[in-house]
Amino acid sequence: MTVRQLSLPELAEACRASGVGRVGLWREPVREYGVEAAAELVRDAGLTVTTLCRGGFFTALDPGERAAALADNRRAIDEAAALGTDTLVLVSGGLPPGDKDLRAARERIADALTELAPYAEDHGVRLAIEPLHPMYAADRCVVSTLAQALDLAERFPAHQVGVTVDTYHVWWDDQAPAQIARAGATGRIHAFQLADWTTPLPEGVLNGRGQLGDGSIDLREWKTHVDSAGYTGPIEVELFNERLWARDGREVLAETAQRFAEHVIRRGRPANDP
Amino acid sequence: MTVRQLSLPELAEACRASGVGRVGLWREPVREYGVEAAAELVRDAGLTVTTLCRGGFFTALDPGERAAALADNRRAIDEAAALGTDTLVLVSGGLPPGDKDLRAARERIADALTELAPYAEDHGVRLAIEPLHPMYAADRCVVSTLAQALDLAERFPAHQVGVTVDTYHVWWDDQAPAQIARAGATGRIHAFQLADWTTPLPEGVLNGRGQLGDGSIDLREWKTHVDSAGYTGPIEVELFNERLWARDGREVLAETAQRFAEHVIRRGRPANDP
Numbered sequence: 327m328t329v330r331q332l333s334l335p336e337l338a339e340a341c342r343a344s345g346v347g348r349v350g351l352w353r354e355p356v357r358e359y360g361v362e363a364a365a366e367l368v369r370d371a372g373l374t375v376t377t378l379c380r381g382g383f384f385t386a387l388d389p390g391e392r393a394a395a396l397a398d399n400r401r402a403i404d405e406a407a408a409l410g411t412d413t414l415v416l417v418s419g420g421l422p423p424g425d426k427d428l429r430a431a432r433e434r435i436a437d438a439l440t441e442l443a444p445y446a447e448d449h450g451v452r453l454a455i456e457p458l459h460p461m462y463a464a465d466r467c468v469v470s471t472l473a474q475a476l477d478l479a480e481r482f483p484a485h486q487v488g489v490t491v492d493t494y495h496v497w498w499d500d501q502a503p504a505q506i507a508r509a510g511a512t513g514r515i516h517a518f519q520l521a522d523w524t525t526p527l528p529e530g531v532l533n534g535r536g537q538l539g540d541g542s543i544d545l546r547e548w549k550t551h552v553d554s555a556g557y558t559g560p561i562e563v564e565l566f567n568e569r570l571w572a573r574d575g576r577e578v579l580a581e582t583a584q585r586f587a588e589h590v591i592r593r594g595r596p597a598n599d600p
Numbered sequence: 601m602t603v604r605q606l607s608l609p610e611l612a613e614a615c616r617a618s619g620v621g622r623v624g625l626w627r628e629p630v631r632e633y634g635v636e637a638a639a640e641l642v643r644d645a646g647l648t649v650t651t652l653c654r655g656g657f658f659t660a661l662d663p664g665e666r667a668a669a670l671a672d673n674r675r676a677i678d679e680a681a682a683l684g685t686d687t688l689v690l691v692s693g694g695l696p697p698g699d700k701d702l703r704a705a706r707e708r709i710a711d712a713l714t715e716l717a718p719y720a721e722d723h724g725v726r727l728a729i730e731p732l733h734p735m736y737a738a739d740r741c742v743v744s745t746l747a748q749a750l751d752l753a754e755r756f757p758a759h760q761v762g763v764t765v766d767t768y769h770v771w772w773d774d775q776a777p778a779q780i781a782r783a784g785a786t787g788r789i790h791a792f793q794l795a796d797w798t799t800p801l802p803e804g805v806l807n808g809r810g811q812l813g814d815g816s817i818d819l820r821e822w823k824t825h826v827d828s829a830g831y832t833g834p835i836e837v838e839l840f841n842e843r844l845w846a847r848d849g850r851e852v853l854a855e856t857a858q859r860f861a862e863h864v865i866r867r868g869r870p871a872n873d874p
Contacts (some may be wrong), residue, residue, distance in 0.1 A: 428772070461735040463772035464816040465799045468773050498702070498744050525739045529803040542738040544700040577633040584755035 327352050328378070328582060332575035334359045338371035340576045344583050348374045350519075350562045351409065353378040353402060365408050375411040376560040377454065377490075378402065384438035385431040385468060392438075395419075399442050406485035407449040413516050414446065414491050415454045420465040431468040436478055445488040454516035455479055456490035459498075461531055472496055472505035489512035490551060492564065494521035499544045501507050501535055503551045503572050510555025518552050519562045520545055520590065533566045538585035545590050561590070601626050601653070602839040602856060606849035607631045612645035614850045619856050622648045622837045624793075626685065627676060639682050649685040650834040651728065651764075651791050652676065658712035659693035659742060659756040666712075669693075673716050681723040687790050688720065689728045689764050694739040705742040710752055717760040730755055730764035730788035733772075735805055746770055746779035753788055762788035765826060766838065768795035768809055771817045777825045784829025792826050793836045794819055794864065807840045812859035819864050835864070 327350075332340060341349055349368070356364045356378070368375055381402040386392045418435045421428070432440055439453065446453050455475040458467035469475050475489040489509050496502040502565045509515045522541030528534040538545060549561070563582050570578050602846055606614060608629055615623055625643070626661075630638045630652070655676040660666045674796045692709045695702070713727065720727050729749040732741035743749050749763040763783050770776040783789045796815030802808040812819060823835070837856050844852050 421816050426816055428774070459734065460772040461733065461801065461805070464797055471774075474774060498734040500745075500748060502701070523738055524802040527735065527801070530800040531735070531805060542695050542700055 328563055328567075328570065329575040329579050330355070331571050331573075332579075334364055334367055334573065335582070336475075338367055338373060339525050340579050341373055342371060343576065344579050346579065346583060347372065348376045348560050350377045350517075350560075350564065351375055351377045351411075353405060356405060356409065360446050361405050361408050365410065368409065375409045376562055377413040377415050378406040378409060378411050379415045379564075381414050381442075381455075382415045382416040382467075384416075384435045385422060386434075386501060387422045387425065392434075396441055399438070400445055403442070403446050403449050406451045412450060413452050413454050415456050415517055417456055417458060418469045420463065420468060425563060428463065428468050432474065432478065435469065436481060438483060439478065439487055444480045447483075447486050452478065452485060452516050453487045454530040455487065456489040456492060456517075457495055459495045461527075471499055471543060472502050472509065476505060476509055479509075480512070484513045487515035489516040490519060491515055491548075492519040492521065492546045493543050494519075494523060497523055497548070506551045506555045510552070510557055513556075515552060515555060515557045515559070517562065518557060518559065519564045520548075520586075521563070521565050528568070533568045533571075535565045535567050537565060537567070537570065538563060538582065538588040549590055561586075602837055602841075602844065603853050604629070605845050605847075606853075608638055608641055608785065610849065612641055612647060614853050614863055615647055616645060617850065618853050620853065620857060621646065622650045622790075624653060624834075625685075625836065626653045627679060630679060630683065635679050635682050639684065639824050640826055644706040649683045650836055651687040652680040652683060652685050653689045653838075654691045654730075654743075655688050655716075655727070656690040657693040658690075658709045659696060660708075661696045661699065662872050666708075667810060669856050670712060671714055673712070674719055677716070677723050680725045682858075686724060687726050687728050687818045689791055691732060692741050692743045694737070694742060697861065702737065702742050706748065706752065709743065710755060713752065713756060713761055717756045721757075721760050721866045724874050726759060726790050727761045728764040729761065730766060730791075731769055733769045745773055746776050746783065749797065750783055750788065751764070754786070755785075760789035764791040764793060765789055765822075766793040767817050767819060767822045768793075768797060768838075771797055771822070779831045780825045787830075789826060789829060789831045789833070790835065791836065792831060793838045794822075794860075795837070795839050802842070807841045807842045807845075809841050811839060811841065812837060812856065813863040823864055835860075842847050 381399040457475040460470040479487045522536030524536030526540040655673040731743045732748045734744040753761045796810030798810030798815040
């Protein structure tokens with residue numbers, strides 16, 4: 327998604343050129359290219375698919391909508407398995423129109439997971455509930471904190487349901503480090519994603535995620551939190567950003583790899599260090 | 601602020617016409633009109649000032665900026681006392697430019713309160729820390745939850761420092777009802793404000809607060825939470841909304857009073873009730 331301006335073949339080639347061996351994919355471009363063709367493309371390019379984004383949207387009250395959502399999630403699980411990734415990221419859904427009951431909406435997510443988790447296990451796929459920033463609670467995801475995500479995930483075995491830790495969504499939360507430890511202790515950190523927080527937020531607050539190092543998040547500290555929780559899986563950079571999308575995708579990919587090295591991996595000297 | 605298109609004399613007259621006897625004021629129009637003149641105006645109109653908004657912005661690292669903020673907060677306390685309100689609402693401030701340390705910023709708020717709380721008490725004014733929605737954590741207020749606000753407030757006597765509960769900022773937080781009970785148990789709910797949550801959020805996410813009943817928040821339930829916590833003080837409606845500001849202020853005030861009766865006070869029949 328960070329370089330969605332690239333087609334899948336262009337992405338595979340750019341990853342090769344940048345020395346990136348693992349990639350998280352979104353369903354839309356995969357389905358457009360064809361799931362089997364996409365699986366073959368990434369396999370031939372020597373790429374590993376880290377996660378597929380995204381299933382979810384479980385909060386409908388209408389029985390027909392609910393059944394459609396469950397069917398679509400089974401397809402998402404099939405697609406994840408076809409791509410060879412073991413993780414499907416879930417964005418759980420917001421409040422139905424006119425509805426104001428966050429608690430009931432969260433409970434409907436648990437109901438949906440009860441139906442989907444065994445299906446996912448049968449296909450070798452883990453579900454990773456992603457808490458989204460509270461500013462999305464009404465219209466995208468009623469799961470706003472890692473604590474809420476874990477309260478849901480822990481109703482299921484860890485190899486079926488865990489969580490996604492995304493710095494953009496949890497950075498403000500002083501409870502998040504303890505919840506990362508809680509998730510790590512039961513092997514439930516199924517994905518770890520990075521984006522920086524920059525302001526002002528754009529209208530709709532969707533496509534303003536900051537390039538690593540441009541914002542307010544101490545990315546290295548969050549990596550330390552997941553490291554300390556025993557997480558050894560891939561680290562994804564997921565930026566929804568109109569300005570990055572308007573640039574050359576190869577350039578953005580190379581820049582992102584460089585920023586990752588600078589702001590996540592390398593220990594920089596403090597600015598006031600002589 | 602809900603009807604900031606009205607001058608203070610127009611506001612006083614509109615309150616009289618709408619039967620509104622209590623009003624929360626912001627510093628800017630009060631200072632523009634003159635603090636003593638404003639105090640006389642509301643007194644003559646028979647209005648009670650519920651709160652003054654706002655002090656705060658305590659997070660500067662620069663010593664000069666910090667001293668200026670403390671001086672400005674002493675002036676705000678003086679103004680609150682002059683207007684006859686016992687409550688100054690605090691918006692604590694965001695991260696300084698380039699800074700990423702939320703914990704240290706929160707600690708600087710405690711340092712500032714240590715200097716200001718006795719001064720406030722001497723002037724008969726309580727300080728009310730307002731947690732702002734997490735989407736403001738970087739640029740406006742590093743205090744994002746009622747739990748964080750109470751952790752700060754409880755370092756001081758309740759008659760010096762408490763919290764502001766604003767539905768717009770806390771509605772997403774499943775921990776907020778328990779924190780309201782915690783605040784009520786020690787007499788620390790110093791203000792209660794209402795706004796509804798509507799989407800999409802506007803650019804900058806500042807002026808999109810919804811008119812009561814237009815959004816996703818179960819306002820009546822939040823009133824029940826503060827009622828159950830023993831709160832008997834005023835209820836303020838604080839809407840930052842470009843569309844409301846573009847309309848006739850008297851009309852917006854009357855509409856807001858009607859919405860308050862409908863969505864906060866009156867027990868409506870469920871939509872599917874025959």
